[in-house]
Amino acid sequence: MVFHGVGALLTQPGWLTAWLDEHRDRAELFLDAFSCVIRLGSQTGLEEERVLVQIGCEIETEQDLAKLPADELAACLDYMRWNEKLISDLDLAVDKRLVLSGAARFFLACNRNLDRCRAAMEQGTFSANKYLYFGEVAEAWQAAFRALEGPRGDHARVTYDDNPFVNERTPHLTPGRVEMLEREDAEELLGSRVKERIEAHLKSCENCGRADRRRKAARARQTAELPVAL
Numbered sequence: 001m002v003f004h005g006v007g008a009l010l011t012q013p014g015w016l017t018a019w020l021d022e023h024r025d026r027a028e029l030f031l032d033a034f035s036c037v038i039r040l041g042s043q044t045g046l047e048e049e050r051v052l053v054q055i056g057c058e059i060e061t062e063q064d065l066a067k068l069p070a071d072e073l074a075a076c077l078d079y080m081r082w083n084e085k086l087i088s089d090l091d092l093a094v095d096k097r098l099v100l101s102g103a104a105r106f107f108l109a110c111n112r113n114l115d116r117c118r119a120a121m122e123q124g125t126f127s128a129n130k131y132l133y134f135g136e137v138a139e140a141w142q143a144a145f146r147a148l149e150g151p152r153g154d155h156a157r158v159t160y161d162d163n164p165f166v167n168e169r170t171p172h173l174t175p176g177r178v179e180m181l182e183r184e185d186a187e188e189l190l191g192s193r194v195k196e197r198i199e200a201h202l203k204s205c206e207n208c209g210r211a212d213r214r215r216k217a218a219r220a221r222q223t224a225e226l227p228v229a230l
Contacts, residue, residue: 029073036080043084044100045093054097055083056104078114079107089133091191099132102141109145109152116148123147126172134173134201135194171211173198178212 041051057076083103087096103117110116121128121144128147131140145156160166177198180189187195202209 029070029077033073033077033080036077036084040080040083040087040100043087043093044096046097051100054100054104055080056107075112075114082114082117086132089193090135091193092135095135095137095191095194098137099140102137106141106144109148117144120144120147131172134197135177135190136172136174139172139174169207169210171208172205173201173208173211175211175215178202178208178215 037048037051040046040055041048044051044054046054083100086103087099090096090099106120107114107117110120121140124143124147126143128140128144131137131143142156142160145152146160147153148156177190180186181195181198183189190198202212
C-alpha cells in the first residue's frame with residue numbers, strides 16, 4: 001500500500017468531515033489531492049475509488065486517520081501529480097490505466113522515494129520516459145527497473161542482458177505497435193499524438209526504421225509466395 005489513509009478520506013465523507021474538524025490546517029492539501037484524483041479518473045475513465053486502488057491508495061479503516069500527518073498528505077499529493085505527469089503524453093485511457101498500475105509497483109520498489117523514481121525513469125540510452133512517450137508501457141517499466149540499484153535492478157538487468165535477441169541494434173518500438181500504424185483504425189488503436197510520434201520515430205531512428213523495413217520486406221515475400229486462386 002502507498003497512502004491508504006488518504007484513500008480512506010477521499011472515499012468516506014463521514015471520516016473526512018470528522019478529520020477536517022480536527023485538522024483544518026490540512027484542508028487545502030486535501031482538496032488538492034482530491035482534485036488530482038478527479039483528474040486522474042477523468043483521464044483514465046475510472047471511478048475515483050478505482051483510481052485509488054490503481055495507484056495503491058486502497059481504503060482501510062478509520063483507525064489511523066487521526067495520525068495522518070501533513071507531510072504524508074503532501075507526499076501523497078506529490079505522488080499523485082507524478083502519476084498525472086506520467087500519463088500526460090498518452091492518448092488512450094487503457095494505456096493510462098496500465099501506467100498507473102505500473103507506477104504504484106515501481107514506487108514501492110523505490111521504497112516510496114519519488115526522487116529515486118524520477119531519476120530512474122530518466123536513465124539509460126533510451127529511458128523509461130521515452131518508452132512512455134511512444135505508448136510502450138510494458139517496455140517503459142522494464143527500462144525503469146533496469147535503472148534501479150540493488151537486487152531488483154540487478155535481476156532486471158541480468159534478465160535483459162541474458163536475452164539472446166537483445167543487442168545494440170534492437171529497435172525501441174515493439175512490432176505489434178508498429179503494425180498498428182498500417183491499420184485503418186490506427187488512430188483509435190494508438191491515439192493521435194502517439195501515432196504521429198511513432199511515424200516520426202520510424203523515420204529518424206536507424207534501428208527502428210531498419211526493423212520496420214525488414215518486417216515489410218518479409219511480409220512482401222510471404223505475399224508473393226501465396227498460391228494464386230483460380
